[in-house]
Amino acid sequence: MALTxxxxxxxxxxxxxxxxxxxxxxxxxxARTKPLPPPADAAPVTIVxxxxxxxxxxxxxxGSTFGLDYPDYEIVFCAAREDDPxxxxxxxxxxxxxxxxxxxxxxxxxxxxxxxxxxxVKGFDAARGVWQIMADSNVLMPRDYIQRLLARWRPDSGCVxxxxxxxxxxxxxxxxxxxxxxxxxxRWEYVSxxxxxxxxxxxxxxxxxxxxxxxGGVRALGEEVAEDAATTKLVRGIGRSVHVMGSxxxxxxxxxxxxxxxxRQVRWARLRxxxxxxxxxxxxLTGCFFPLIAGAYAAAVLGENVGLVCLLLLGIWFGxxxxxxxxAAWHLSWRMPAAMLIRDLMLPPLWLAAxxxxxxxxxxxxxxxxxxxxxxxxxxTELPAYAYARRLTSRYRQKWLSR
Numbered sequence: 001m002a003l004t005x006x007x008x009x010x011x012x013x014x015x016x017x018x019x020x021x022x023x024x025x026x027x028x029x030x031a032r033t034k035p036l037p038p039p040a041d042a043a044p045v046t047i048v049x050x051x052x053x054x055x056x057x058x059x060x061x062x063g064s065t066f067g068l069d070y071p072d073y074e075i076v077f078c079a080a081r082e083d084d085p086x087x088x089x090x091x092x093x094x095x096x097x098x099x100x101x102x103x104x105x106x107x108x109x110x111x112x113x114x115x116x117x118x119x120x121v122k123g124f125d126a127a128r129g130v131w132q133i134m135a136d137s138n139v140l141m142p143r144d145y146i147q148r149l150l151a152r153w154r155p156d157s158g159c160v161x162x163x164x165x166x167x168x169x170x171x172x173x174x175x176x177x178x179x180x181x182x183x184x185x186x187r188w189e190y191v192s193x194x195x196x197x198x199x200x201x202x203x204x205x206x207x208x209x210x211x212x213x214x215x216g217g218v219r220a221l222g223e224e225v226a227e228d229a230a231t232t233k234l235v236r237g238i239g240r241s242v243h244v245m246g247s248x249x250x251x252x253x254x255x256x257x258x259x260x261x262x263x264r265q266v267r268w269a270r271l272r273x274x275x276x277x278x279x280x281x282x283x284x285l286t287g288c289f290f291p292l293i294a295g296a297y298a299a300a301v302l303g304e305n306v307g308l309v310c311l312l313l314l315g316i317w318f319g320x321x322x323x324x325x326x327x328a329a330w331h332l333s334w335r336m337p338a339a340m341l342i343r344d345l346m347l348p349p350l351w352l353a354a355x356x357x358x359x360x361x362x363x364x365x366x367x368x369x370x371x372x373x374x375x376x377x378x379x380x381t382e383l384p385a386y387a388y389a390r391r392l393t394s395r396y397r398q399k400w401l402s403r
Contacts (some may be wrong), residue, residue: 004301011295014285015316022320024194025187026151031329032247036147038070045073046129050119051086052079055122056254057168058089064141066097073146075102080115082106084139096246106271112222115204120160124218132212134205134227139164140250148247157233158211158240162204163189164251167331172339174256175331179339180265181251182322182330188286189244198242199276200235202228204249214238225360229275269354284351287344287373314341 020296047065055061065075077090087104094102109121120134131148131261135141152160163186166178192199205228212218215234224230232242284290292313299309318337325332 004298007294008302011291011298011313014288014291015313017072018042018288018317019308019320021187021191022183022324025190025199026324028190028194028244028246029186029248029324029328030246031327032148034123035069035142035144036151037244038147042071043131044124044129045070045131045133046076047073047133047135047146048076048078048120048138049135050078050116050129051090051137052064052084052115052119053283054086054089056180057140057252058086058137059093061138061140061252062090063093063193064145065135066093066100066102067143068141069143070146073101073307074128075100076126076251077102077103077104078107078119078253080108080119080121111219112225113221114225114227117218117222117227121218124212127209130209132209134202134207134212136164136203138251139203139257140167140252142249145249148249149204151207152243152245154241154243155205156241157237157243158215158235158238159200159242160206160245161198161201161228162245163179163201163250164203165248165328166253167250168252168254169331170253170255172187172335173258173261173334174253175335175339176258176342177253177256177261177264178331179336179343180261182328183324183340184286184343186248187321187324190246193242193244196241197231198244200228200231200242201244202226203251205231211235213242213295224275225273226271229271233275248309262346262350265350266353267360269350270358270360274358275359280354284348287347288314288341290315317344 008275013260049062049065052060062077077094079087081087087106090104093354094100103126104124105126107122108115108116108118111117111121124134131150132328132393133146136248149160149162163183164181165186166174169175169178169237189199212361213236215231220234221227221230235242269280269283272283295313296310298307299306318340320334321340322336325336
């Protein structure tokens with residue numbers, strides 16, 4: 001009977017946390033009806049956008065960087081290679097907006113094994129703004145994009161971020177990605193932020209120049225395999241916080257393949273496991289899979305209708321998420337409950353896959369903790385003190401051999 005009580009208690013606790021977390025996110029993410037006006041004392045802002053390959057909606061998302069309702073901002077696009085197919089599109093967009101301060105920089109700096117960070121270093125080096133934003137190429141920027149990030153800044157902020165909210169899915173697998181990004185991952189980001197434990201998310205990150213310099217500049221973000229994890233740790237290290245803004249920006253998807261969704265979620269899961277292993281452990285219990293099993297077991301032992309109990313639990317779990325999506329004006333369709341169920345069934349194998357390797361593949365590049373350690377070792381061997389120590393050791397070794 002004790003096991004039954006434990007199972008019922010776990011099921012009730014997990015379901016209560018599901019409802020509470022969706023309520024917290026719904027309060028934080030109420031749909032915005034009016035755009036924010038630009039501030040009267042608008043400080044210069046630099047938007048650094050790394051580009052690599054042509055994403056779905058690339059013309060729309062990259063084009064949204066122009067014409068923002070902010071009086072003093074510049075745009076710096078960064079590409080690692082001249083022959084990247086997106087370079088032509090970026091140049092076309094810059095030419096179509098001659099009144100905007102926009103430029104494209106090409107080159108690859110070696111700040112670490114993270115290809116995205118290596119791509120943006122030159123952009124931050126060239127940035128003139130007091131405020132500096134790193135924004136991924138697949139983010140769709142509303143006209144008040146800058147104001148909405150600045151509005152979340154607090155006296156203790158070290159970085160302000162926006163989680164990606166998936167939109168415009170063209171098939172079921174894209175809806176599955178919506179189920180991952182929106183009512184699951186974004187929800188837990190808002191819960192963490194509400195508890196004062198905000199985590200950086202690399203899609204949109206706002207820095208103030210002096211604080212970025214204090215944590216060691218953009219190159220310091222190469223201390224981890226993911227730039228957002230490094231940001232979180234470095235910002236907390238100087239006694240500041242990462243804050244998550246309440247009206248997140250859209251990431252239009254179009255179509256997706258099942259393999260793409262799996263690969264992307266494995267990549268993000270491995271990054272979380274590598275950078276915050278203790279916090280990653282309880283992720284195994286965040287979906288409905290184990291609470292549903294516990295509830296079904298308790299119902300069977302207590303003589304209740306197992307099928308009815310399971311349907312009731314699923315209705316509560318996914319009904320709460322549907323209410324969050326409706327409140328926040330996120331994508332919601334008749335197929336989303338099925339996508340949410342498949343997502344939760346995927347969570348245990350995803351959690352396991354994250355422990356099987358530390359290699360993270362992104363756009364043809366492989367990043368791993370081993371590569372990061374190798375890069376740090378190469379950095380150490382390039383220091384003048386290391387070279388001096390090697391010469392000194394060699395000199396004494398030669399003297400000893402000549403005796």
